[in-house]
Amino acid sequence: MEDVNKAAVTRWMEVAWNQRRAEVIDELLTADSVCHADDGDLVGPDQFRDRQYGPFLAAFPDLRIQIEEMVAQGDAVVTRWVATGTHSQEGMGFKATAEPATFRGVTWVRLKDGKFVEGWQHSNIPEVVRGLASRAPA
16 A cells, blocks of 8 residues: 555656646545645645646746655655746746745645545745745836
8 A cells, every 4th residue: 555655646746746747636636635735725626726736837837846755654655855946937926036946845645545635745835935026026
């Protein structure tokens, strides 16, 4: 089970985010899946896509996520990751800065039958975005 769960989380990072294949969101999330993100809870694939995935990739179209370490036990997978991208498009609430950004975080996912039931994400995304916003053109 742990190898299957690690493969699902790897698919999430590599295919949904790095390959920009949004259909993976619908494959791995259910209507009841909850993501406890830095800026509040997201329930189901539509909220995740509309409030996190879409806006983030719009602002950072070259975003790349690298898994640094992954640990699985039972139905839980914890992933330490780093993401890099350039804020080259308007998004995240302010004009493009054309500045590179590096984000670091930890995502903890609980899975059932290959689907993400609940996840917790903690990262430095809010701090990095605030820094970019302070340097954005008027």
